[in-house]
Amino acid sequence: MEKEGTPLHVGGRALDILIFLAERPGEVVDKRELVKRIWADVNVDEGSLRFHVAALRKALGDSGKSARYVVNVPGRGYCFVASLAPSASPAAQPTIDILPPRALPAPLSKMVGREEVVEKISNGLSLHRFMTLVGPGGIGKTAVAITVGHRRSEDFRGRVFFVDFGPLRDASHVATTIASALGLTISAENPTPALLTFLKVGPALLILDSCEHVLDNLAPLVEHMVREAPQLRVLATTRESFRSEGERIFRLFPLDCPPEREGLDVAEVLAYPAAQLFVERIAQSSGPFQLSADEAPLVASICRRLDGIALAIELAAGRVNAYGIAGTASLLDSRFSLQWRGRRTAVPRHQTLAAALDWSYDLLPAAESATLRRLSVFAGPFAPEAAAAVASGAGLSASETLEAIDSLVTKSLISPSGSRTLRYRLLDTTRAYAYGKLSELGETRQFARRHAEHFRDFFAHAEADPSMPLPEWLGIYGAELDNVRTALDWAFAPDGDTELGIALTAAAVTLWVRLSLFAECRERSKVALAALGDTGDDRIRMQLLSALGWSLMYGEGRAREARPILETTLELADRLDDKDFRLRALWGLCIDQFNNGQFGKARAFADRFANAAANSPDRTDVMLSDRLTAVAMHYLGDQNDARLRIDRVHASLHLLAEKPKIFPLDLRISTQYFRARILWLQGLADQARALAARNIEEGRANGHALTFCSVLGQAACPIAFWSGDLDAAERHGTELLEHTERHAIRLWGLWARAFNAAVIAKRGDIATGLPLLREELNRAGDARFLPRFLPLLGELAAGFLEADQIDRGLDVIEDALTRCHDRQELWYLPELIRIKGELMRRSARHSGDAEAQFREAMGIAAQQGARFWELRCATSLARLMSGAGQSADALAVLENVSGSFTEGAKIADMRTARELIAQLRN
Numbered sequence: 054m055e056k057e058g059t060p061l062h063v064g065g066r067a068l069d070i071l072i073f074l075a076e077r078p079g080e081v082v083d084k085r086e087l088v089k090r091i092w093a094d095v096n097v098d099e100g101s102l103r104f105h106v107a108a109l110r111k112a113l114g115d116s117g118k119s120a121r122y123v124v125n126v127p128g129r130g131y132c133f134v135a136s137l138a139p140s141a142s143p144a145a146q147p148t149i150d151i152l153p154p155r156a157l158p159a160p161l162s163k164m165v166g167r168e169e170v171v172e173k174i175s176n177g178l179s180l181h182r183f184m185t186l187v188g189p190g191g192i193g194k195t196a197v198a199i200t201v202g203h204r205r206s207e208d209f210r211g212r213v214f215f216v217d218f219g220p221l222r223d224a225s226h227v228a229t230t231i232a233s234a235l236g237l238t239i240s241a242e243n244p245t246p247a248l249l250t251f252l253k254v255g256p257a258l259l260i261l262d263s264c265e266h267v268l269d270n271l272a273p274l275v276e277h278m279v280r281e282a283p284q285l286r287v288l289a290t291t292r293e294s295f296r297s298e299g300e301r302i303f304r305l306f307p308l309d310c311p312p313e314r315e316g317l318d319v320a321e322v323l324a325y326p327a328a329q330l331f332v333e334r335i336a337q338s339s340g341p342f343q344l345s346a347d348e349a350p351l352v353a354s355i356c357r358r359l360d361g362i363a364l365a366i367e368l369a370a371g372r373v374n375a376y377g378i379a380g381t382a383s384l385l386d387s388r389f390s391l392q393w394r395g396r397r398t399a400v401p402r403h404q405t406l407a408a409a410l411d412w413s414y415d416l417l418p419a420a421e422s423a424t425l426r427r428l429s430v431f432a433g434p435f436a437p438e439a440a441a442a443v444a445s446g447a448g449l450s451a452s453e454t455l456e457a458i459d460s461l462v463t464k465s466l467i468s469p470s471g472s473r474t475l476r477y478r479l480l481d482t483t484r485a486y487a488y489g490k491l492s493e494l495g496e497t498r499q500f501a502r503r504h505a506e507h508f509r510d511f512f513a514h515a516e517a518d519p520s521m522p523l524p525e526w527l528g529i530y531g532a533e534l535d536n537v538r539t540a541l542d543w544a545f546a547p548d549g550d551t552e553l554g555i556a557l558t559a560a561a562v563t564l565w566v567r568l569s570l571f572a573e574c575r576e577r578s579k580v581a582l583a584a585l586g587d588t589g590d591d592r593i594r595m596q597l598l599s600a601l602g603w604s605l606m607y608g609e610g611r612a613r614e615a616r617p618i619l620e621t622t623l624e625l626a627d628r629l630d631d632k633d634f635r636l637r638a639l640w641g642l643c644i645d646q647f648n649n650g651q652f653g654k655a656r657a658f659a660d661r662f663a664n665a666a667a668n669s670p671d672r673t674d675v676m677l678s679d680r681l682t683a684v685a686m687h688y689l690g691d692q693n694d695a696r697l698r699i700d701r702v703h704a705s706l707h708l709l710a711e712k713p714k715i716f717p718l719d720l721r722i723s724t725q726y727f728r729a730r731i732l733w734l735q736g737l738a739d740q741a742r743a744l745a746a747r748n749i750e751e752g753r754a755n756g757h758a759l760t761f762c763s764v765l766g767q768a769a770c771p772i773a774f775w776s777g778d779l780d781a782a783e784r785h786g787t788e789l790l791e792h793t794e795r796h797a798i799r800l801w802g803l804w805a806r807a808f809n810a811a812v813i814a815k816r817g818d819i820a821t822g823l824p825l826l827r828e829e830l831n832r833a834g835d836a837r838f839l840p841r842f843l844p845l846l847g848e849l850a851a852g853f854l855e856a857d858q859i860d861r862g863l864d865v866i867e868d869a870l871t872r873c874h875d876r877q878e879l880w881y882l883p884e885l886i887r888i889k890g891e892l893m894r895r896s897a898r899h900s901g902d903a904e905a906q907f908r909e910a911m912g913i914a915a916q917q918g919a920r921f922w923e924l925r926c927a928t929s930l931a932r933l934m935s936g937a938g939q940s941a942d943a944l945a946v947l948e949n950v951s952g953s954f955t956e957g958a959k960i961a962d963m964r965t966a967r968e969l970i971a972q973l974r975n
Contacts, residue, residue: 067109068233070102072226074123074133083130090222106131157215157260160196160203165333166308166326167197174201174288174303178258181301183279183287185294188305189465189480190413191364194290197305198260201288205258209286212257219263224270231259231274245274252282264291265464266416272297292413292465307361307480311353322349327356327366334370348378355382360480410486413466420449424457425466425479426496429487430504432539434470434478434532442507443500476532498548505540505553508533512560524756530564537561541577551584559593562600569758569796575604595625599637606641606648613835616645635665636674643681647688650838650876656685673720676702680724687731688840690879693918696731703728719760722751726768733772734880736920738957745772749785758796765789766801766841770808774815775921777961782812803833804841811848814855823852843869843881850888854895862892863899879913883922886910887929894933904933911950921962924950928966935973944973 069091074082088102106123109115113135115122122135164171174197177184186194202213216234218227228244237244237251252259259278264271272295275287279299289295294302308327311317322328323344331352336342344352355378359365372381414422427444428435440458441451449457458477461467470478479487491497515530537557544554558581565574578601585594602619623638625631639662646655659681666674683698702724725748733741745768752764765785773781786809793802807829814822826849830837837846846869853862866889873882890906893899907930914923927950934943951966 067105067112068229069226070105070131071109071113071123071133072229074131078133078135081126081129081132087130157202157206157213158199160200163333164196164200165330167193167200170197170303170305171200171204174198175204177301177303178205178286178288181299182285183275183297183299184289184301184303186288186290186303186305187292187294187465189292189362189468189483190410191362191482192305192307192465193363194305195262196363198262198288198290202258202260209256209258212255213260214257215260215262217262218267218271221267224267227267227271227274231261245277249278249281252278252285256284256286257282258286258288261287261289264289264295265293265413268293268295271295293463308356308363308366310356310361313353313357317350317353319344319346319349322353325353325356327359327361328352330363331356331366331370334367335373338371339374351378351382358382358481360482362480362482365482410483413464414486414490417461417464417466420453421457421460421464422490423447423449424454425461425483425487426491426494427500428458428467428477428479429484429491430497430500430539431479431484432535434476435536436474436476439507439511439533439536440477443503446503447499474528501540501543502550502553504536505544505550505557508537508540509553509557509560512537512557512564515560515563524754527567527756531568534564534568534570537564545580545584555581555585555589555593555597559596559600562596565600566603567757569760569798571604571759572797574600578604591625592629592631595622595629595631595634598622598625599634599641602638602641606644613649615641616649619645632665632669636662636677639665640677640681643685647684648839650840650872650878652685652688652877652879656682656689659685672705672708676705676720680720680727683731684727687727688880689877690882690913690917690919692731692734692880696728696735696918699724699728699731719752719755719757722748722755722760723763725751726764729768729772733775734917734919734921736924736954736957738776738921738960738963740956741768741772742776745769758792759798762789762792762796762798762801765792766804766808770805771844774808774812775960775962776957777964779812779816782815783809786812800836800839803829803836804839804845807833807842807845811845811852814848814852819852819855823849823856826852838872840878840880843873843878844884847881847885847888850885850892854888854892857895859892859896863889863896866892879917880919883910883914883917883919883926886913887922887926890929890933904930907933920950920954924954924962924966927951928962928969931969931973935969940973944970947973 070087073087073090084099084102088099091102091105106125110123113122122133124132124134126132174184174186178201186198188194199215202215206213214231214235216231218230221227221230228248232244232248235248235251237247261271261275268291275289275295276297276299278285279287294300308330309325310327311322311325323332328344332342332344355369356366359369369381414425417425424444428440430443431439437455437458441454445451445454458467462469462477466483467477467479470476488497491500511533512530515526540557541554541561543549544557545551558577561577562574565571565577578597582594582597582601585597598618599622602615602622605615605618619638619641622634623642626634626638639658643655643658643662646652646658659678662681663678666678669675679698679702683695683702686692686695686698706721706724725744729741729744729748732738732744748764749769752761755761766789769785770782770789773779773785786805790802790805790809793799793805807826810822810826810829812822814826816822826845830842830845830849833842836842846865850862850865850869853859853865866885869885870882870889873879873885886906887910890903890910893906894903907926911923911926911930914920914926927947931943931947934940934946947966947970951963951970954963957963
């Protein structure tokens, strides 16, 4: 700047004031507007303005008398009153005054979790002349850049310059802002030549901070400087890239957070940088601090919920002194956390989360700010199609919405999520902020409704989706569980839409069933039924009752409540002539009879199901009919008929055109574990064990919680136990228990604990295993009447035999036999009678009746086609006869049964039989 051809020395703030006033000559500029323009987000008082105006007047020679340049209008502001000379010709050389450059800000006392990043960028500046550090607000871009600047300062002979564009509101002043940071006062309209002259002198590192709002003007300038000043290096921080020639983008990601896993200890939590930063900042603000084992999971949760954003973690850590860690975690649920204040020395946009987000939000065009607000109704990741369906409208087309999303991704306000399919997500802090903006503008109900409507329609098509493996189905639909929950919470809230909530509940049933979330399905169905009342749509009522019945049957031990609900479902299905729900109800009622031990009635329901499915064009219905009847025959003790039907299902599995609509388990996998049980009882031990092993791998890969419980509990555990492979039995039982605890599947959990106790007893530790087995069976309550518990009652009696408590063992056996005869639960009957015979053999009062028990058990086993039980009975009988001096007859009995076995040479019962035969022959 010149006055009558003479260069003037004007400080940076005074020059900014002069430029702003000179842009509006003769106009009184309000003091508040002037402060806001010059100091932007910095809070200064009017005294600072008066000081710099006085300095400006002094530099201009404004005496307040004859020479007037800046006039104070009391109560209003300031006015520029002098005349301006035309700018110098392009050939004129600028005048440069060199003042002390602005100091590089001090680095953080300790940089947590970014050492590798700092090293990569430091090294990268040796290879690349223009690097851009990109990431969302508060992630730590500025701190990393400053640390890099200090680390590389000697390499650039101290010529490291930090330029903060945050306070700049007029992008046309980017060049003068850089000049001011470099300590230059340039008296030319175009300061670029003078900047280049300065930067060509030697190596220099220019750190350009918070560039996102001035990119249109800054990008071409940076390209020009890098091209013309060969020793210059530029490191920029921004929420979106420059998209400039020669730019090397380095995206800064959130700090790694501890995973969501039970049992994390202190060392495991502190292995993650996010937790390290949290603890470090607590110590800085509150003094020495040591994380306890109880607090470690809370810290892990806080870091995850704050998405590893450094600023958010620092602000949360600052609350711990006042609220404690648990209190701070609870405060994250409130928008108040967005207003937590950080370091006083931080720039205003970094002092609160809200300020950091305000900074980004205020820079957005209307279409992008509207899209960001509307997307806040999503919980967790969302698909582009869902975003377009929910956020478009009200002035935005679907294509404009997707275009806005692309732009918001480049500005680090939306993050891509997922590797297989494209999905997006808002960081939790961003979502909370945007949802607050949505509420402020009164738009919440409109877009919450659109969100709920979209997922109602989305899940209405889910069940009828064409053939799709369960993992793939869950990958598409299971990912929307949080969105369904959020939509339902809104719909049934006072300001929601209960009719929409009812429809969404009915549509989402398949999701809960396939995720094995039966408790949630039960509670959501109850809420919807209560809202539906007595006058609502019968078809919706039928769907909800069916869901409630199934969730009770497979859920938290409330199976006895399921029958009347399923009976009402069947009545409605018959009245509406709905084939699918008729089959659902019949299936449920059949399983209900299994669970309650009424196997004759279960067979009757299986027959009704078969009649209803006979003319169905859906091959799945016929296959389900055969499977249902096969299970009924298995429990009724007809293993040959059960094998015929289960093999028919197995042979048809490749014909499955779509997932069964009425079955809560994977049909392919569940068919195989019942086949394995039947094969085992038929004496085909090798086939059964191989099938059970494949079944475990298939079930584990399938990912369906209830199906995998059944894989382990129905086949893997009992077959390993019966084969004598107690290591495998213990391994499978432990995995089953852990799986039930992880997925809250209570009934299988009860069984797993009792089974594991039986394994302990079978290993010979009767003192530990027997009381534990008795305790777990008592804890199971009515669940003891489920078919799966019957063998454990037999093992309880066998445990009393080993403990020489014969009468107690006989009492258990008599109760179990009464149960079997009353309920037609005959599949385990031969083994119970055999155990009774063993107890009698050890009893002085009943020893004479033992042989009759063994022969009766052998006869029933042979009639059932249960050759494994027949082998056990023959072994017991042969021992008894051998002890009575009838070795030849004993040998004949045992050889006759064991000789017909073509498999199972390595199982415990075959080894025992061979050893006994060898003894008898000698």
